[in-house]
Amino acid sequence: MEAERFLNYKEEFFMMLRFRKMMAVLLAAALTLTMLTACGGGGSGRGKAVNEKVELTKSVNEALKKDKYRVSLNYNAELDDVASNYHINDVGNTNADWKNKKLDREMFRVDIPEVEKADSASKIAKEIEPTLTxxxxxxxxxxYYVEPKENNKKEVVSREITIILEWKEVTK
Structure with missing residues (x-):
């Protein structure tokens, strides 16, 4: 009888080990799948917004080239935060107030109706053109900082774009 109990105990012990191993593999598989599904790139949408702003900058450069400007703008994501902070905190200030602070930056605002969204690059180029000249x-x-403007029906009717230009003198 003792031998039979020992064999049952041994069999239960090995079944428990197999069960634990199987559960560990299933848990690892489940964690791997959840990790992969979380990497869809959606998230906060910042990645998508950055790509859109890089494309907008390329379009603004193309619009400037059409007007025979040899200036090339580089998109800087850090300036998005500056534009956002300026838009939210200092809405009442003007460019003259900013220029008095002796910063190598200039702020612009462009309001683009939603129906003219495709033409936003040329409108931005036209606004910043005098500074570049x-x-x-x-x-x-x-x-850029983009603030959508909605009507009573919560439909986006225009976008107010706060633009920050920053410059550094080219050393020769």
Whole structure:
């Protein structure tokens, strides 16, 4: 009888080990699948927004080239935060107030109706053109903050884009 109990105990012990191993493999598989499904790139949408702003910057550069400007703008994501902070905190200030602070930056605002969204690059280029004309020997960076404007029906009717231009003198 003792031998039979020992064999039953031994058999239960090995079944428990197999069960634990099987559960560990299933848990690892479940964790791997949840990790992979979380990497869809959606998240906060910042990645998508950055890609859209890089494309917008390329389009603005193309619009400037059509007007025979040899200036090339580089998108800078850090300037997005500057534009956001300026838009939210200092809405009442003007460019003159900002220029008095002796920063190598300038802020612009462009309101683009939703129906003209496809033409936003040329509108931005037209707005920043005078600044670029006066200062040709500089490296330019640009950042954006986009604020959608809605009507009573919660439909986006226009987008107010706060644009920050930053420049550095090119050393020869």
């Amino acid at each position: 006066n200062m040709k020997d500089y490296e330019w960076s640009i950042g």
